Amino acid sequence: MKKVILAAVSVSLGAAALVGCGGEGSDEAFEGKSADTIAADAVKATRDAKSLRIAGKAKQPDGNEIGLDFHVDDQDHCTGTMTGQGAKADVVQVGQKAYVRGDEKFWQNTLKGKPGTEKVVEQVQGKWVASDPAQSGTEGMCDKQAALAMLDSDKSERKGMKKGDTTEVDGKPALVLEKNQKSGEKITLYVATEGEPYILKAVSEGGEAPSETVLSDYNKKVDAQEPAAGDVVDLKKVGA
Secondary structure, three states, rough: HHHHHHHHHHHHHHHHHOOOOOOOOHHHHHHHOHHHHHHHHHHHHHHHOOOEEEEEEEOOOOEEEEEEEEEEEOOOOOOOOOEEEEEEEEEEEEEOEEEEEOOOHHHHHHHHOOOOHHHHHHHHOOOOOEEOOHHHHOOOOOOOHHHHHHHHHOOHOOOOOEEEEEEEOOOOEEEEEEOOOOOOOEEEEEOOOOOOOOOEEEEEEOOOOOEEEEEEOOOOOOOOOOOOHHHHHEEHHHOO
């Protein structure tokens, strides 16, 4: 499930959101600034934020819709939910300690092919499972800088987008940046026009994995707390 969820982030934020810009348009909030400059400023502001919420969904070629909704900060605090392949899991990370509470389908998918899977699934129902981030499916999502690094992974793609109209994303004014790819995919980026030029939303349409990601709750405290010891189990001790 980790690969599936990370694909959603990659599609929504990497391929869609921050490919940059090149066209010109009219918008008072960014008067005198090229689309290239607006995109660069948006990437920097987003990466420099102390914390944020990343909520996205993407449809895979096989028809499966995957999603995530995470609050994460730059101190390795993280809390959220991920869904995909008919499964759902809650996640909490505090420092290097990660905990996952998945439904039956999640654990069946995660432990598929391992001896005693059904027995283990029964024992972890309703429990938080202590896990290394690399094994829990949270790696890359609960590391804010890693999750956002893809925003600026290919500066050469910052050409060809154009400024669109101004609109609102969850009540916040935003400038629309758009680009039609040769592949037929359309990508749209929404950049805040008040305060810091944060990225508020990114949409990909017409490609192999259409997606939408909303970024919000910038610089708000991430309330991530370790579960009570009595609610935590170790997969190694239950045979997984």
